[in-house]
Amino acid sequence: MPEQPERLKPLATICNGIMSVPFGGALQRLCLGFAEPLLQAMTNSPDLKALRDRLDVLDGSLLDAIRERQQIIAAIGEAKRGMGKPLRDFAREKDVLDRAEANAAKRGLDASLAHELMKLLIQHSLTHQEIAHIRAQATGAGLRALVVGGAGQMGRWFASFLDSQGFNVEICDPNASADEAFPAHTRLDSSLLNTDLILVAAGLRASAGILRELVTMAPTKAVIIDIASIKEPLRPSLVALKDAGWQVASLHPMFGPSAVLLADRHVVVIDLGCPDATALARSLFANTTAVVSELSLDAHDRIMAEVLGLSHALNIAFALALAEGKADGDLLQRVSSSTFDAQSKVARRVLNENPNLYFEIQTENPNNAAQLDRLATALQHLSLAVAARDIDTFRALMARGRELLGPG
Numbered sequence: 333m334p335e336q337p338e339r340l341k342p343l344a345t346i347c348n349g350i351m352s353v354p355f356g357g358a359l360q361r362l363c364l365g366f367a368e369p370l371l372q373a374m375t376n377s378p379d380l381k382a383l384r385d386r387l388d389v390l391d392g393s394l395l396d397a398i399r400e401r402q403q404i405i406a407a408i409g410e411a412k413r414g415m416g417k418p419l420r421d422f423a424r425e426k427d428v429l430d431r432a433e434a435n436a437a438k439r440g441l442d443a444s445l446a447h448e449l450m451k452l453l454i455q456h457s458l459t460h461q462e463i464a465h466i467r468a469q470a471t472g473a474g475l476r477a478l479v480v481g482g483a484g485q486m487g488r489w490f491a492s493f494l495d496s497q498g499f500n501v502e503i504c505d506p507n508a509s510a511d512e513a514f515p516a517h518t519r520l521d522s523s524l525l526n527t528d529l530i531l532v533a534a535g536l537r538a539s540a541g542i543l544r545e546l547v548t549m550a551p552t553k554a555v556i557i558d559i560a561s562i563k564e565p566l567r568p569s570l571v572a573l574k575d576a577g578w579q580v581a582s583l584h585p586m587f588g589p590s591a592v593l594l595a596d597r598h599v600v601v602i603d604l605g606c607p608d609a610t611a612l613a614r615s616l617f618a619n620t621t622a623v624v625s626e627l628s629l630d631a632h633d634r635i636m637a638e639v640l641g642l643s644h645a646l647n648i649a650f651a652l653a654l655a656e657g658k659a660d661g662d663l664l665q666r667v668s669s670s671t672f673d674a675q676s677k678v679a680r681r682v683l684n685e686n687p688n689l690y691f692e693i694q695t696e697n698p699n700n701a702a703q704l705d706r707l708a709t710a711l712q713h714l715s716l717a718v719a720a721r722d723i724d725t726f727r728a729l730m731a732r733g734r735e736l737l738g739p740g
């Protein structure tokens with residue numbers, strides 16, 4: 333390619349770089365076809381409209397290349413299923429990312445752009461493979477499930493998740509509308525309990541009430557699984573259900589209703605001493621890329637005081653401290669640092685969550701008060717070290733936290 337004027341060099345680099353991304357044939361052909369004429373056009377006639385028109389074509393072809401990638405991904409998913417191989421291949425993902433970075437660097441393209449682009453595409457391919465895999469495995473085929481609280485956000489998520497596994501889903505929710513996606517009931521009565529799975533996916537107080545109601549009903553073959561964020565309020569009913577002869581287990585999906593891909597998502601299973609129920613709870617996520625961990629009933633709430641209670645409280649406090657200082661939100665966003673950006677993003681997410689649920693996470697966990705005390709103490713230590721201009725203590729405080737969280 334001839335030497336380009338200085339102002340065109342960045343574009344030449346991008347075109348060269350794009351050629352290095354391993355999209356398969358389409359994008360390479362596209363770049364070879366367009367890069368030079370495009371640069372020519374820029375040199376001869378700097379016509380903005382013509383350049384944008386060409387860019388539109390290029391962007392369309394980018395999407396064609398991505399579609400071609402997705403089709404190959406679907407074929408790979410099927411091949412892996414046929415061979416009984418797991419959905420996710422971490423070593424292969426690393427290869428794909430490393431190759432994209434190396435190819436980008438060779439062409440003078442920013443390696444992190446190539447990395448991020450490929451990461452996004454891998455995420456999408458996993459989502460597609462996961463959905464296809466769940467449907468193909470049909471773990472719930474021939475089984476029936478009743479989702480109690482099925483018109484709530486997590487209830488809806490679980491209803492369609494179970495449906496995608498082949499379960500025959502019905503929901504029970506006093507707030508069910510006339511046009512629910514599944515047959516809906518507004519009252520829990522014993523005729524609904526003749527099913528294989530009763531998934532209780534209501535708010536915490538409501539779930540406690542539903543489990544109490546189930547305790548009064550004669551056990552059926554159904555497995556009862558709750559998905560509450562805090563387990564202590566449910567403990568007496570969970571124990572009573574088991575004692576009454578129900579098969580019962582507890583689940584805690586560590587993600588919200590917007591989750592599509594379960595890669596990097598966590599699910600907690602609590603074994604309540606009913607092996608069939610625990611096995612069913614585990615099997616619901618067996619064909620996904622979610623990481624399933626087991627916790628005891630006691631450990632669950634202790635750990636959730638750290639994972640949920642502390643992180644929610646800290647983010648609410650962060651925003652409150654800004655509000656107390658009458659901070660100018662627009663100005664802060666204009667001059668924000670990378671840490672402030674990241675922190676605000678998390679805080680914004682927390683503050684837009686359902687206050688009833690977040691209140692219950694703070695108030696219903698018996699371990700939470702002590703955790704909030706530790707947060708207050710930590711802030712005090714920090715304030716004292718700063719007021720005393722004590723660098724050694726400040727360093728020690730940072731080192732202690734780093735030891736726990738590991739290097740960044």
Ligand SMILES: C=C(O[C@@H]1C=C(C(=O)O)C=C[C@H]1O)C(=O)O
Pocket residue numbers: 405408409419420421422424425428453454455457458461
């Ligand atoms: C496509 C595959 O499945 C997954 C998706 C990958 C991708 O999008 O490149 C890579 C590895 C796997 O986790 C594969 O195994 O090759």
